[in-house]
Amino acid sequence: AQTVTQSQPEMSVQEAETVTLSCTYDTSESDYYLFWYKQPPSRQMILVIRQEAYKQQNATENRFSVNFQKAAKSFSLKISDSQLGDAAMYFCAYRISGSRLTFGEGTQLTVNP
Amino acid sequence: EPEVTQTPSHQVTQMGQEVILRCVPISNHLYFYWYRQILGQKVEFLVSFYNNEISEKSEIFDDQFSVERPDGSNFTLKIRSTKLEDSAMYFCASSEHRDYDEAFFGQGTRLTVV
Secondary structure, three states, X not given: OOEEEOOOOEEEEXXXXXXXXXXXXXXXXXXXXXXXXXXXXXXXXXXXXXXXXXXXXXXXXXXXXXXXXXXXXXXXXXEOOOOHHHOEEEEEEEEEOOOOOEEOOOEXXXXXX | OOOOEXXXXXXXXXXXXXXXXXXXXXXXXXXXXXXXXXXXXXXXXXXXXXXXXXXXXXXXXXXXXXXXXXXOOOEEEEEOOOOHHHOEEEEEEEEOOOOOOOOEEOOOEEEEEO
C-alpha cells in the first residue's frame, strides 16, 4: 500500500524568509503524481503545486517550488519570501493514474511577522 | 474560475439520522470523489465515481454510505444512520481526466453528529 509521511507536524518561518516542508512516500509504482495542498483555517483544500513522476524537472509556481528526488522517494516543498497568507496546514499527497489521493498527516505552518 | 460547490457548509444531525451531503462538481469534469477529514487528522479517501458508478471505494465506505448523481449537475453522499464517529469535514472533489489531473476540492461540509 502507498503511504505518505510528513515528519514535521509544525513548522514556523519569519515573514519574507524561506521554509522547506518535507514529505516522503512509499510506492512500488514508477508512474505517479505528487501534490501539495494548502488548507487554511477555512479548511478548504487548495492545490499549491503538482509534480509528475516521469518529469525530472522540479515544478515551480511563483514562490513555491519542489525538490523531487524520485530515487529517495522524497518530495519537499519550498516556500520563498514567505507571506502571512501562507500560514496554513500543508498536505503532501500521492496518486497513481486513475486512483485515489493518499495524503500525509500534514504540516502546520506558522508565519511570524 | 470554475469551482466545486458543496452544501450545506455545516450540518448538525442526531445520531441515527440520515444525512445527504450535496456537491456540484465543475461542469466539464467527469470524475467525482468524496474525502473526509476527522478533526486534527489527515484527509481520507472515501469513494470515487465515474460514468454513474463507483470506480473505487475505501474500507471506510461501508454499507451505510452511498453516492448518487441524481441529475447532470449534483453529486451526493448519503449516510444512512449516522454515528458519532461520522463527525468530520466531508470534501467533494472532481477532475476532468482520470489519469493525470489534480482533483479540485470544494470548501467542505462540516458534519456534526450529536
